[in-house]
Amino acid sequence: MKSIDFQNIVLSKYQNGDTPTKTFHDLNGGIGLRTIRRWCQMILQSGSITLSSPPGCSRLARTKGNIRKVKNRLRRKKRVSAQKLSMELDISERSVRRMLKNDLGLHPYKKVVEPLLSDDQKIKRKKFANWIRTNFRKEETMRILFSDEKFFDINGVDNSQNDRV
Known part of the structure; x- marks a missing residue:
């Protein structure tokens, strides 16, 4: 709900004779009790809710x-x-x-550099996987920990934090 909608609801409830506390409970905490009381004072003085300017500082750069x-x-x-x-x-x-x-909802994209596998390495990996499948039983493979995590550093130390798009 927008502030204008809340203002209209508070105005109609106040004109119907509801107290600020009852209005606060009816709105289920959607707007603060102090704000409702301030608005009711404005209605009492001028007959409407007139806000001079939106709260907070005006934007200077993010216009x-x-x-x-x-x-x-x-x-x-x-x-x-x-x-x-x-x-x-x-x-x-x-x-x-x-x-x-x-x-604008844009975020920096961090490039992930992954080493390219040669055709020879791919063939060797497939051979190893097939060898494991044929030479080991399921119980024996449960005791082996396979991990495919490895940090490859080919061109010296690389700081990926500095490489963003």
Whole structure:
């Protein structure tokens, strides 16, 4: 429910003679009791619920226009860092990251580098699997722990945290 819907419900209940506490219980905690009491005071004074401005600070960087600029920039060229975007659009890097994550629903994708198996290695693996199937009984295989986890480091130390898309 939107705030306007809550305001209309509180207004109608107050005009019907319900107390703020009863209205709070009827709304099942959907809105705070203090807010309902404040709104009832506004109704008593002015006859309606008039909020001067939405609560909280106004947005300076994450405006709809800036979000549209970031979205259009990503359409032109997909692979661009948040740092380069912030420099191009003259917005702080943190604000650009918030726009990408919260407003546009984009997340960094971490590339997983896996070593390629040669045809010879694939043949050897199949031979080993067939050999295990023919030479061992089920009871004997239950005592063997097979693990396919191995960290391959071919080109020196690689920090995958730095390799994002």
